[in-house]
Amino acid sequence: MQPIATVLIYSDNAETRTQVRLATGRRPAPDAPEVQFVECATLPAVLKELERGGIDVCVLDGETAPAGGMGVCRQIKDEIFRCPPVLLLMGRPQDAWLATWSRAEAAVTLPVDPVEFAGALAGLLGKSSLSGV
Template sequence: MQPTATVLVYSDDSTTREQVRLASGRRPVPDGPEVEFLECATPEAVLRELDRGGIDVCVLDGESVPMGGMGLCRQIKDEVFQSPPVLVLMGRPQDAWLATWSRADAAVTLPVDPVDLATTLGTLLKRVALSA
């Protein structure tokens, strides 16, 4: 039996956080681990949780204010030693270049497409499991 993975979800919008949870479900992909979600509404909370450790994947809302998920992703990649993989939620497909700039490991567009999000998150979770 695989251990449970912890997915941190950052968005200033509780509806977006809920969409991520509902789209992912308890097990985003059949051959991946079950997940539990840790929700954060501020960048400070995200950084505090990353300092505590135990986060397997971060899902960051690129449309959050005052700090978007892409800027936060770049900060995480610069400042957090062995940062977990990051999935950013983009407002539009044309923002893919920003996701690349932020050094995100993956990106999906808003509104959340359940199949796309679950598949992408599952891929990141399996990558984490393989490297453990």
């Protein structure tokens, strides 16, 4: 039986969380594991889920307020032991330097493009703890 990956989605926008779920489907690529989601709309909820463990990849919305995904990414990279890989959702391509600053492993722009997003997520799932790294 293939493992199931747990993906945390952080966004204060329910439509953005829906776009992520729809772009992923049951699995983001044929060779990727099936995915289950944990949705968070606030930073305290994100921190609680990460401390609980079992998250394979985080998808963080850089447009979330008041704690944007880029700042949250940098914070969890500093504070969470063995922090899972992070896929950032950016409002504009010009924000790619901020994604680098935040130490995210990957970034895509909003609105979510299903092909681009699924490819980026599948790549991160291949690097997550599911692969034994």
